[in-house]
Amino acid sequence: MIIQKMTSSQKIQISDIVEQAERAAQMVSQIRLRLLAPDTIKKPPDFSLTQLASLCGIDKGQVSYRIGKGDLPTGNMNDKGSRREFSLQEARTWVQHYRAANLRPKGARAVTIAVGNFKGGVSKTTTAMVLAQGLSLRGHKVLAIDADPQGSLTTLFGIMPDTEVTEDQTIAPLVYGETTTIRSSIQSTYWSGVDLVAASSSLFSAEFVLPSRQLKDSSFQFWNVLNLGIEDVRDDYDIIIIDTPPSLSYVTINAFMAADALIVPLPPNALDFASSAQFWRLFSDLASNLVENAGITKTFDFIHVLLARVDSADVASDVVRSWIIATYGEKVLPVEIPKTAVTSSSSAEFGTVYDISRYDGSMKTYSRARDAYDRVNDLVEVSIRNSWTSQLGEGV
Ligand code: ADP
Numbered sequence: 350m351i352i353q354k355m356t357s358s359q360k361i362q363i364s365d366i367v368e369q370a371e372r373a374a375q376m377v378s379q380i381r382l383r384l385l386a387p388d389t390i391k392k393p394p395d396f397s398l399t400q401l402a403s404l405c406g407i408d409k410g411q412v413s414y415r416i417g418k419g420d421l422p423t424g425n426m427n428d429k430g431s432r433r434e435f436s437l438q439e440a441r442t443w444v445q446h447y448r449a450a451n452l453r454p455k456g457a458r459a460v461t462i463a464v465g466n467f468k469g470g471v472s473k474t475t476t477a478m479v480l481a482q483g484l485s486l487r488g489h490k491v492l493a494i495d496a497d498p499q500g501s502l503t504t505l506f507g508i509m510p511d512t513e514v515t516e517d518q519t520i521a522p523l524v525y526g527e528t529t530t531i532r533s534s535i536q537s538t539y540w541s542g543v544d545l546v547a548a549s550s551s552l553f554s555a556e557f558v559l560p561s562r563q564l565k566d567s568s569f570q571f572w573n574v575l576n577l578g579i580e581d582v583r584d585d586y587d588i589i590i591i592d593t594p595p596s597l598s599y600v601t602i603n604a605f606m607a608a609d610a611l612i613v614p615l616p617p618n619a620l621d622f623a624s625s626a627q628f629w630r631l632f633s634d635l636a637s638n639l640v641e642n643a644g645i646t647k648t649f650d651f652i653h654v655l656l657a658r659v660d661s662a663d664v665a666s667d668v669v670r671s672w673i674i675a676t677y678g679e680k681v682l683p684v685e686i687p688k689t690a691v692t693s694s695s696s697a698e699f700g701t702v703y704d705i706s707r708y709d710g711s712m713k714t715y716s717r718a719r720d721a722y723d724r725v726n727d728l729v730e731v732s733i734r735n736s737w738t739s740q741l742g743e744g745v
């Protein structure tokens with residue numbers, strides 16, 4: 350009797366959960382204010398002359414010479430007067446000058462890449478963010494679309510999904526059929542060269558709204574909403590990156606159908622590998638169904654499987670890596686993202702490896718992570734440029 354009484358008095362009421370939710374939200378906003386102080390917006394890194402030279406693919410002497418010519422931004426000396434610093438925006442101007450041959454050719458349209466995998470925690474959002482940042486550092490103009498109601502990508506931009514995002518700044522107006530273009534949902538961000546369509550938990554309603562629109566109107570194409578919605582801006586951006594939720598939801602299907610390419614981050618462990626098998630099965634069933642029943646054609650320019658969060662201390666990962674390569678073959682990118690303290694420590698500050706100007710820990714640890722992400726961006730850029738070439742070949 351006594352035990353029963355104790356347990357019933359210890360039961361957790363919904364009101365306790367409400368209170369706890371309130372405390373958690375307050376904690377997040379406190380952490381955020383502390384991290385972003387004194388301003389409440391996130392700051393992008395500055396670039397040294399050496400970093401700028403490396404982004405432009407030239408040597409430091411050339412940068413100094415060019416500063417003398419005065420036709421590109423000259424940067425500013427830091428407070429101590431000891432080194433020249435370039436803002437992100439200035440750096441991108443330089444990069445666009447020196448990498449002009451790598452930029453989107455006239456007549457080509459944005460290449461849309463969805464980052465997806467069924468599973469949570471495989472580094473989809475981190476990958477989406479480093480692609481957006483890394484490709485913009487290569488001179489491209491990027492639109493990042495957060496299609497996950499959890500809004501993690503939005504958070505990485507220093508924006509709190511549930512307090513700082515209105516429905517109009519998300520894909521919700523498209524989902525509800527209030528608009529046919531994503532344009533009015535786009536905002537600029539702290540990162541020059543990357544715009545954002547944010548997400549918030551209100552997007553969960555998309556999972557009810559899309560099927561109910563389909564029920565009311567059998568000609569409504571529930572999978573085509575995002576694809577049609579971004580049509581209007583495909584000429585305004587070089588690359589569109591969509592971060593997706595960890596499920597095959599209606600929104601995820603929209604993201605995949607809107608995409609020209611998929612990037613699938615996959616840590617080499619047995620459970621993640623098994624769940625990726627499920628992912629392909631479900632997606633292929635669904636896509637074949639759509640293709641058959643709706644008579645649509647759907648192709649992807651490229652699909653890259655990215656070995657992510659690779660733990661070099663884990664011996665089992667060698668075995669799983671061999672399964673992954675045997676299964677996905679050519680689709681596996683020839684680079685691995687190590688499991689790194691850099692990502693976890695900077696993500697504690699709502700950022701990525703590209704947000705760090707000067708890393709406090711070991712330089713070797715930082716370089717290993719940074720080099721891996723740079724390599725991914727290099728490889729993805731090659732695929733993107735191939736897409737542009739083939740678009741032009743097709744006379745699009
Ligand atoms: P998803 O979007 O697939 O759920 P996230 O990108 O949110 O995955 O990553 C999940 C967690 O793993 C985050 O805390 C993130 O900081 C961390 N993480 C991502 N990539 C790495 C990495 N290479 N090394 C260590 N931690 C990582």
Ligand code: MG
Nearest residue numbers: 473474497501
């Ligand atoms: Mg995520």
